[in-house]
Amino acid sequence: MMQYYLNDKKLNKIEKQKAEKDGLKIFEELDDYALKGWEEMDEVDLQMRLKWYGLFWRPKTPGRFMMRLRVPNGILNSKQLKVIASIVARYGEDGSADITTRQNIQLRGVLINDLPDIIKRLKEVDITSVQSGMDNPRNVTGNPLAGIDPEEIIDTRKYTSELEDYLTNSGNGNPEFSNLPRKWNTAVAGAKDNFLLHNDLIFHPVSKNGILGFGVWVGGILSATLNAYALPLDVWIEEKDICKITGIICLLWRDNGDRFLRNKGRFRHYLNSIGIDKFRELVEEKFGTLSKDPGSLFNKKQRSIFGINKQKQDHLYFAGIHIPVGRLCVEDIQEIARLSEKFGQSEIRLTEYQNLIIVGLKENILEEFSIDIGTTQDPCLLYTSPSPRDVEESRMPS
Numbered sequence: 001m002m003q004y005y006l007n008d009k010k011l012n013k014i015e016k017q018k019a020e021k022d023g024l025k026i027f028e029e030l031d032d033y034a035l036k037g038w039e040e041m042d043e044v045d046l047q048m049r050l051k052w053y054g055l056f057w058r059p060k061t062p063g064r065f066m067m068r069l070r071v072p073n074g075i076l077n078s079k080q081l082k083v084i085a086s087i088v089a090r091y092g093e094d095g096s097a098d099i100t101t102r103q104n105i106q107l108r109g110v111l112i113n114d115l116p117d118i119i120k121r122l123k124e125v126d127i128t129s130v131q132s133g134m135d136n137p138r139n140v141t142g143n144p145l146a147g148i149d150p151e152e153i154i155d156t157r158k159y160t161s162e163l164e165d166y167l168t169n170s171g172n173g174n175p176e177f178s179n180l181p182r183k184w185n186t187a188v189a190g191a192k193d194n195f196l197l198h199n200d201l202i203f204h205p206v207s208k209n210g211i212l213g214f215g216v217w218v219g220g221i222l223s224a225t226l227n228a229y230a231l232p233l234d235v236w237i238e239e240k241d242i243c244k245i246t247g248i249i250c251l252l253w254r255d256n257g258d259r260f261l262r263n264k265g266r267f268r269h270y271l272n273s274i275g276i277d278k279f280r281e282l283v284e285e286k287f288g289t290l291s292k293d294p295g296s297l298f299n300k301k302q303r304s305i306f307g308i309n310k311q312k313q314d315h316l317y318f319a320g321i322h323i324p325v326g327r328l329c330v331e332d333i334q335e336i337a338r339l340s341e342k343f344g345q346s347e348i349r350l351t352e353y354q355n356l357i358i359v360g361l362k363e364n365i366l367e368e369f370s371i372d373i374g375t376t377q378d379p380c381l382l383y384t385s386p387s388p389r390d391v392e393e394s395r396m397p398s
Contacts, residue, residue: 074103143190215296326354
């Protein structure tokens, strides 16, 4: 049954395929496909609908899939890292992981026969891959220094988790957002230098009348056809309304975005077609009277996170580590988990620039930590110095 918002719309081939069968339905067939093998799969299921569960078919490596996970705010604990490492390890030289520009992890070399076990093991450590590809809401990003940032305005962890649960139905798949015109990117800033203006929807913390809430920015895009920063919607919301306004904005686009010309399907194209003032009116019709943004501003330059840096907690530090092109081998992941347990608080953070941060380093162990990471025998980690010089960050799309 075709969704009501597709009635009377001109649909391209991909949109017709999406209308015929919601990508979330593929989950019901994963066990069967794991037994039969990818060769027996329906072509559209193989090349498109598997992306609703983060599985990407790769013609250059037929049978070996890329699997994109969701890591809200880019936060992983050592237990999760060890599970990820064990999944990568089973594929030997064909296995690896990438940190992406949305603060999440992609696994490479995955075999479809292993999917039921992989999904089960990831679920046991609260990781999902649902709706992480194709025309879905992608991983919600936030301040990688959330909760430890000396310049923090607001701790983004609560809000990225709320948004993740809202957009994906707590990782079970949300059909309200499973057939968007294109991908959708949401971000929550926690400090003025969280430069997130390439996202479709950004919440920037700002106080109004003594109440801390969020200024709303919309329409950022970085694509092959258009590169533009988000625009201020001139809207301020209270913290409690972050999911409400996200749903209103995203569904307005879902119902009205272009579904015939795929290169015009992104939210910014829809926004440009009606104008920011008209779009604000449409949001207000559904939200109720909107409060004006008192002036949420972004710093033009970001801080460097590399090296040893003070946290806002007394006598605690974090280490920013450069990961060339975001690529991690199994030894890297194991070593990072070990370092986080031995010296930190068993937690790491992933950044939008495909690097990572080990948090919670005590002041009295900093010298030992620097010696340990500097003398590691892991050949991959020889490149992950806490104080890299002339780092040129390259980015992995997600």
